[in-house]
Amino acid sequence: MTVLNKRSVLKIAAISLVAAAALVACGKKEEAKPAAVAKAEPLKVAFAYVGPVGDGGWTFAHDNARKALEKEYGDKIVTSFVEKVPESADAERVFRDLASQGNKVIFGTTFGYMDPMLKVAADNKEIKFEHATGYKTADNLRTYDSRTYEGAYMAGVIAGKMTKTNTLGVVASIPIPEVIRNINTFTMGAQSVNPKVKTKVVWINEWFNPPKETEAATALINGGADVLMQNTDSSAVLQTAEKMGKRAFGWDSDMTAYGPKAHLGSAVINWAPYYIKAVGEALGGNWTTGQSWWGVKEGAIDMVSVAADVPEDTKKRIEEIKTGLKDGSFSIWKGPIVGQDGKEVLAKDVVADDKFLGGIKFYVKGVEGKVPN
Amino acid sequence: MLKLELRSQASDFWRIASPLLALLITVTLGIGLFILLGKDPLRGLQMFFWEPVKSAYALGELMVKATPLLVIALGLAVCYRSNVWNIGAEGQFVMGAVVAGGVALLADQETSRWIVVAIVLAGMLGGMFWAGITAWLKDQFHANEILVSLMLVYVADMVLGYLVYGPWKDPAGYNFPQTKTFEAVTQIPRLMSGSRVSVGLILALLGVAAVWIFLFRTRAGFAQQVGGLAPAASRYAGFSSRKALWVALLVSGGAAGVAGALEVAGPLGQLTPYVPSGYGFAAIIVAYVGRLHPVGMLFSAVLMSMFYIGGELAQSRMGLPKSITGVFQGLLLFSLLACDTLVAYRLHWQSRRV
């Protein structure tokens, strides 16, 4: 073995470093700037997703809407996305990078991006930020959300009719008001056609964890539930129901294919109408801040692919609800509504406003168990 | 056939060349991967090796990412050199963050700036306590520290979850699982405006010096390493392997806890369920690639951070999948382990003997 002294080692190290640097510098050539065209530069729109686009649920729905945006505006816009951006300190860096890449509209599709987006928005006043499911706004940052409880209500109506054991089950994610509201609304929908139903809830404390969702669904079915709903992001609950011969609903996206025998309907979110409006405003220069909460009325929520064996009168009822929500004649959260302890939380004929809905921390009568903390 | 032959003396050349060769192998495989995915390999390399260092802002972000990795790795190096296999640095990081966060929550706008010191100390104590459980179980029950420290990672995540969903939840936060944002006074001071780099970086660099001195220039450090590697010999020399166990775990736990405090009172500014970011596990690779040497780990922490940030950029600018970062990190460690054989062994052809 030749004895290599320190000097040759350093020589070798230096040569490799130089070689590497040369290699990298070669690749550093900027993409050739497109020749100046008479057409205006397309608007760059970017999306940050918390999950993988293939989750079949939450992120999948957002990505579908992004594709709809591309179809709607053609070459007036250019979209891009970053998936699996964690809700942590990393998020700020991703948003800053998106901002520095020339994007003029940036969508953040989960609650946890709130503070990072606010910080980046403060430093990039010409960029418009859209934050899903948040509650803090700024001059160039507004929030948007969907009335998922409307989908939950319609699912409840179907569930109430189809259950044979009068026990429903919900695989729930994280105990925030939205999810608690959905559990309540699901139960209320079921009670409207079947006052005897009870709802059991299992919390998995995550948005997306198929093995855990499977175990939770199994526990609910073992506990007597024969119709399941979920507030989690994968198709595991539906697939478990399919395996065990029970019924369930799709959530966020149409999940019929994942459990054809078990599937009763999918409560879907369609983000396209809002995205098209938002980008349209950015293109047209009339974008203003605010908070949007869209539902069936605006085309953001729907109950689709209702199963063939659901009775006709129930299907008709679903259509009636949709019409009623669209023209404002029907309100889901209209009193009298009673909490678990029997006390009224909403008096007769009083319609809950968005503030009330946003702060729901109680269970309605018929839901079993206690709200976690 | 190829045979391995033990060298009479470990090769100095390969001690330095091995990580470089491993990096070269990883880069080569990476280029292959880019080509397979139909992406421009040179642009891919640019994402990983040029973009993260090309501007002051980028360097700052690189340091933000590298600081916790380096701090944790420093502690792990002391641990591994003592033959104590602490795999649970992630859990100690989380517990450090929890305790530090708890102290930060006590602050209001009037609190003195010195609370930052208290926060970092609290983080250190939190991490030490968590590692101490592992040390105690090994000391008293001979329980394997790998498994115990690892299980404690999951338990630490649950403790954090319990606190942010329950007693520590922000009452004004719409029932979302997170504490309130910490008061501005608790923020770890930044080194310069316009960048997120904090004094944590100074702490890390001081740590590099401190660990170097401890390991290579003090009797205690020497005893520490011998106590772990050769318990019988060390007993002869009067060193205590039991003491080595406790020192190793408390030091690495404390370091991980400090890193947790720096993250939580730094870029995060509150406690959320997303505090565990895998730094505790990545630091294991950092420690290894840096050959458990403080200066080496400084470089490997920077390298790992480049992988992280490069992976993010490759995703947002080139559409490469996020998991590519994990693939590269794993490949680097594999290659390093393979190349390291050349330090102790020599390869040569041997014709089949009759």
Added chain:
Amino acid sequence: MESYALLIAATLNAGTVLAIAALGLLINEKAGIVNLGAEGMMLCAAIAGFATVVHTGSDVLGFMAGMAAGAVLAAIFGVLVVYLSTNQYATGLALSLFGVGFSAFVGIGYVQEKLPQRPSFEVPFLADIPLLGAAFFKHHPLVYGVIAFVLGLMWFLYKSRTGLVLRSVGESPESAHALGYSVRRIRFCAVIAGGALCGLSGAYISVAYTPLWVEGMVSGKGWIALALTTFATWRPARILLGAYLFGGVTMLQFHLQGLGVQVPSQWLSALPYVATIVVLALISRNPAWIRINMPASLGKPFQPGT
């Protein structure tokens, strides 16, 4: 009562996943090798199995693909650890980290895929017994297979000559070498066999247990399987019982929630891990007991001529 029968069924199912992996790791460890890469092998096997079933429709091929994936990764590990004498713990960790990233990477296109209709299984006649039928006789063949495998492994290890050689390699590789056995070859084979079993467990997760693919879906089961070998003191039958215990604790947390038990769900989720620590501590307490049962050369490298 019905729900308890179903809880037992769920326990057996969950336990099978852990048992198959832990038995593979046991074979490794009996030969003296610790493979911390279980999680990585299981994940790569999960995607391999899932992808195979998606493309071929055959569960059997899926399981075989999973075993092959596990074996290949184990072979890489084996070359490094057995032939190049790298540090077993670090190499195993590298395998774990690599496997997690690589499986996520390869699995990108499969996240939305679903498998053809999953068959349901019933043991004829026995499945109709009230309660007991639901608890014990409606399982996937592997659930029964693992029980048979444990019996076979016990015979192999303690009654067969090859098993004796394997164990002697683990207890004292120097003596085995002196007797003329190729220690490295035996260890390498043990590593591959262990990897194949971890692979089978991983494929079971994605093909039968939760029939879909999502990255990281093994969620720590590989690490629990590693813990299982220690706290079952390296005995196959105890591994099976320990696996059921763990499966039960995992299912119990959701069952309790369903019953309305008011414990914060985080405490329930932490149960399996805390249980592992407690049992580990109790088992390890008696170093003599550990010494009797633990393969003496566990974790130590061996090179002929050293």
